Amino acid sequence: MFKIAVASGKGGTGKTFVATNIFYTLQQQNQRVMLADCDAEAPNAVAFFDAKLIGTSEVTQQVPVINTDACTFCGRCREYCNYNAIFILPPMRIINVIEDMCHGCGACSVACREGAISEKPVTMGKVDVYSLNGATSLIEARMNIGVMSPVSIIKAAIRKVDHQSDVVILDAPPGTSCPFIQTVSASDYVILVTEPTPFGLSDLKQSVETLKIIKKPFGVIINRAGSGNKDVQDYLWKEKIPLLIEIPFKKEIAVLYSTGKIVAETDLFFAEQLSQVIKNILSNHGNSHNQR
Amino acid sequence: METAIISGKGGTGKSSISAAFATLSDNVVLADCDVDAANLYLLFDPSREEEEVYIAGHKAVIDYARCTSCGLCIDYCRFDAISFQNDKVIISQISCDGCFLCSRICPEKAIKMVSNDKSRMYSGSFRNGKMVYGRLAPGEENSGKLVNMVRAKAKKISATTGIGQIILDGPPGIGCPVISTITGADKVFIVTEPTISGLSDMQRAVEIVLKFSLEPRVIINKHDLNSSMTERIMGWCDLNGIEVAGLLPFDPKMVESMVHGKSITEFDPENKISRELRKIWNNNLK
Numbered sequence: 140m141f142k143i144a145v146a147s148g149k150g151g152t153g154k155t156f157v158a159t160n161i162f163y164t165l166q167q168q169n170q171r172v173m174l175a176d177c178d179a180e181a182p183n184a185v186a187f188f189d190a191k192l193i194g195t196s197e198v199t200q201q202v203p204v205i206n207t208d209a210c211t212f213c214g215r216c217r218e219y220c221n222y223n224a225i226f227i228l229p230p231m232r233i234i235n236v237i238e239d240m241c242h243g244c245g246a247c248s249v250a251c252r253e254g255a256i257s258e259k260p261v262t263m264g265k266v267d268v269y270s271l272n273g274a275t276s277l278i279e280a281r282m283n284i285g286v287m288s289p290v291s292i293i294k295a296a297i298r299k300v301d302h303q304s305d306v307v308i309l310d311a312p313p314g315t316s317c318p319f320i321q322t323v324s325a326s327d328y329v330i331l332v333t334e335p336t337p338f339g340l341s342d343l344k345q346s347v348e349t350l351k352i353i354k355k356p357f358g359v360i361i362n363r364a365g366s367g368n369k370d371v372q373d374y375l376w377k378e379k380i381p382l383l384i385e386i387p388f389k390k391e392i393a394v395l396y397s398t399g400k401i402v403a404e405t406d407l408f409f410a411e412q413l414s415q416v417i418k419n420i421l422s423n424h425g426n427s428h429n430q431r
Numbered sequence: 432m433e434t435a436i437i438s439g440k441g442g443t444g445k446s447s448i449s450a451a452f453a454t455l456s457d458n459v460v461l462a463d464c465d466v467d468a469a470n471l472y473l474l475f476d477p478s479r480e481e482e483e484v485y486i487a488g489h490k491a492v493i494d495y496a497r498c499t500s501c502g503l504c505i506d507y508c509r510f511d512a513i514s515f516q517n518d519k520v521i522i523s524q525i526s527c528d529g530c531f532l533c534s535r536i537c538p539e540k541a542i543k544m545v546s547n548d549k550s551r552m553y554s555g556s557f558r559n560g561k562m563v564y565g566r567l568a569p570g571e572e573n574s575g576k577l578v579n580m581v582r583a584k585a586k587k588i589s590a591t592t593g594i595g596q597i598i599l600d601g602p603p604g605i606g607c608p609v610i611s612t613i614t615g616a617d618k619v620f621i622v623t624e625p626t627i628s629g630l631s632d633m634q635r636a637v638e639i640v641l642k643f644s645l646e647p648r649v650i651i652n653k654h655d656l657n658s659s660m661t662e663r664i665m666g667w668c669d670l671n672g673i674e675v676a677g678l679l680p681f682d683p684k685m686v687e688s689m690v691h692g693k694s695i696t697e698f699d700p701e702n703k704i705s706r707e708l709r710k711i712w713n714n715n716l717k
Contacts, residue, residue: 148468150603151442155628180604181440181635183628201509221489221531244530245509284638287575287607294511313441313603314467316573324525336689338446338470345468349569353525366683368690390656397626397657 140304141425143417144177144326146311146319148342152332153362153386154178156396158310159187160403161417164410166276171305175296177322178312179264179280179289187399190269190277198295199260200243203236209255210234219250239287264292266299275301289318297325306417315349323350328424329357330383330416335367340374347380356424360416363388383416433582433597434715435464435616437640439632441603443622444652446470447685449600450694451708456716458594459560462585464578464612465602466550466565474692477562478555485550485580487571489529491522497541504533504542525570547571552580554588561588573602575611582611605639613643618715620676622650625660633664637673648674650711653681677711679704 145158155178162174162184176184203216203225212229224240225247227233238261248256263286269277280296282289289312300307311322311329323329329350333343343359350357359375364385375382386392386409395402403410434452438445446463450471453461463471491512500520505513512526513533522533522542534542549568554561563584565577585597601612613619619640623633633649640647649668654661661678668675680703688698696705 149442149470150438150468151440180606181628181632183440183631186627186631219531219535221529242528242530243509244528244532245507246530246532246535249507249532249536282606284605284635285610285642287610288572289604289606314573315569316467316567316571318573320525320570336686337473337692338689341470341473342468345569352569366686393653393656397624397629397660399627 140302140307141328141421142300142307142309142326143420144309144311144323144329145332146323146329146346147313147332148315148346149333149339150313152334152339154313154332155183155310156362157330157332157360158308159184160401160409161413162308163401164403164413165306165417166271167410168414171303173276173278173301173304173307174310175278175280175300175307176310177280177293177296178310179282179292179296179318180312182279182281184310185267185269185277185279187401188271188277190271192267193270193275194268196266196295198263198265198292200241200263200291201245201258202238202241202243202261203247203256204259205234205236206255206257207232207234209253211253213252215250215252216247216256219246221246264289266292266296268299290321293318293321297322306421315345320349320353323355324353326355328420329355331357331359332362333359333371334363335361335369335371337370339367340371343371344374347378358383358420361385384412432595432618433599433616434618434620435599435601435613436620436622437601437609437612437636438603438622439605439636440623440629443624443629444679444685445622446600447689447695448620448622448650448652448708449598450474451696451705452712453598454559454694454697455709455712456596459596459598460585460589460594461557461560461562462581462597462599463562463564464581464599464608466567466577466581466608467573467602469564469566471562471600472564474689474694475557475562476692477557477564479553480555481553483552483580484548485552485565485577487547487550487567487574487577489531489544489546490524490527491529491533492543492545493520493522494541494543497539499539501538504537507532507536550577552577552584554584560594561592563588573608575607578608578611605635609639610643613640613645616645619645619647620650621647622652623664624652625654625657625664627660630660630664630667634667637671646674648676650676650679652679654678655680676714677707679707
C-alpha cells in the first residue's frame with residue numbers, strides 16, 4: 140500500500156479536483172485504489188461519485204462528568220486541566236465542565252483523589268465508508284458543526300484505510316497546522332497543488348517548509364496555469380522542486396467541475412497525464428517504505 | 432464595527448473581497464485572521480511596528496538520562512503519541528497534544544513540557560489604515576487563540592486611533608479559528624462559489640454562523656461560471672431566510688489585480704466586480 144496525500148497551503152487551489160481525478164483514473168485502470176477525504180471541516184470528494192454508503196462510525200471523545208456530592212472542590216482537576224475546560228468556584232460549591240474546551244486527555248480523572256470524576260463519550264463527527272462499482276473505495280471524515288478540532292476524526296478516517304489497496308489517495312485539509320500534519324504524516328508522498336498567484340506562492344512556500352521539517356518527499360502540481368504570473372515556476376526551478384504537471388486554466392474545466400463532473404472522464408489527455416504522474420511517483424518512491 | 436468575511440470552502444475569494452472592502456472605506460483596521468495562511472500582507476506590505484510572541488501550546492520532551500523505560504506514560508497518553516521503539520520510549524511531536532499528563536504522572540520526572548513559541552503576531556500601518564496579522568508556525572495547533580489575540584489587538588488599535596471600521600479576513604473551514612473570528616462580530620459575510628463543494632461548504636458555514644446568533648450574508652463569487660448552480664444557492668438561501676448580499680462575475684482582472692499587489696477596487700475601480708463590491712460595502716455600512 141502506498142499513500143499519497145494531496146494537499147495545499149491555500150484553500151481552493153484544486154486539491155479535491157486533483158484527488159478525485161487521480162482516484163477516478165486509477166480506478167478505470169482496475170487498480171485497487173481508495174480515496175479518503177480528510178478535509179473533515181469541508182468534505183466534498185464523495186459528491187463527485189455515484190457511491191453507496193456501506194458503513195458509518197461515530198467518532199467520540201471522552202469528557203468528564205463531575206459528581207458534585209463526592210467533589211470536595213479542592214481544585215486539583217482544574218490545576219491539571221491545560222485547556223481551561225473546568226470552571227470552579229469553591230466557596231459557592233460550583234464546578235462545571237466546559238465541554239467545548241475539553242480535549243479528552245483524562246488528566247482531571249487522574250487528578251481527582253475523591254473518585255468524583257467519571258467520563259462520558261461525546262460525538263465529534265463521523266467516518267463514512269462508501270463502495271463504488273462493488274468495491275470499498277471511499278472514506279469520508281466529517282466533523283460536526285461546532286466542534287473545535289477535526290484532528291481526531293481525521294485520525295479515525297485514516298485508520299479505516301484498507302491495507303489491501305495498492306494506492307490510497309488522502310485529500311488533505313488546507314493550511315499547514317495540525318490537521319494538515321496529521322494527514323500528510325500518514326502518507327508516503329505528498330502532492331502539493333498550487334495556483335500561479337502571489338497568494339498561491341506564499342502558501343506553497345509555507346507548505347514546502349513544513350514538509351521539509353517532517354521529511355516527506357513531495358512534488359507540485361500547478362493548477363490554473365496561464366493565469367497569474369510565472370513566480371511559482373521560478374521558485375520551483377530555483378528550489379529544485381519537481382513540477383509534476385501544469386493544469387492549464389480553461390473555463391470548460393471550471394464549469395465541468397462546478398457541476399460535480401470528473402474532468403478525466405472526458406479529457407483523456409489529462410487522465411493520461413495523471414496516470415503518468417502516479418506511475419513516476421510509485422517507481423521513484425514506491426519500493427522502500429510502502430510495506431506497512 | 433467589526434465585519435468578518437468567512438467562506439467554509441477555501442479559495443472562493445475571501446481575501447480578495449476583504450482586500451477590496453479594506454480599500455473602499457477611508458481608514459480601516461484590517462485583521463488577517465487566517466493565521467494558518469495569512470496573505471493580505473502581500474497586497475498591503477504593512478510596516479512592522481510591533482511583534483508579539485504567541486505560545487501555541489506545549490510539547491512533551493523526554494530526558495533520557497532520567498527515563499527508566501517503565502512505559503507508564505504510554506498507558507496514560509490518550510493521543511497515541513507515546514510508544515516503545517526498540518525498548519526506548521519515543522514521543523511523537525506530531526501527535527502530542529500538550530496536555531501535560533505524562534509529565535505529571537512520570538515517577539522519574541523525566542518528561543519536560545516545552546512551549547511552542549515560534550508563532551508571531553505583527554501589527555503596523557498600511558496605505559489605508561492599520562493592519563494586524565498572525566503567523567502560525569508550521570504544524571502548530573490552530574486553536575483560535577491566535578485569532579483572539581489578533582482581534583483583541585485590532586480592537587485596541589481601533590480604540591486608540593479612533594478608526595471605527597474593523598475588517599476581519601477569516602480562515603476557511605468551520606472549526607475553532609472560524610468560531611473565534613465570528614464570535615462577537617457585528618456583521619458576517621460568507622463568500623461562496625457556484626460549485627457543488629461551494630454549496631455544501633456554504634451550508635455548513637451558515638449553520639455555524641447561525642449557531643452564534645449572527646445573521647450571515649452571502650456573496651456568490653464567479654456566479655456566471657455556473658448560473659444554474661448560482662440559482663440553486665440563491666434558492667437555498669431564500670428558503671432558509673439567508674440574505675444574498677451580491678453576485679460577482681468571473682473576471683481574470685481579479686487575479687491580475689492581485690499580481691499587481693492591489694485590490695480589485697484599486698486596480699480597476701470601474702470594473703463590474705468593483706461596482707458590485709462598492710454597493711455591497713455601502714449597504715453593509717448602513
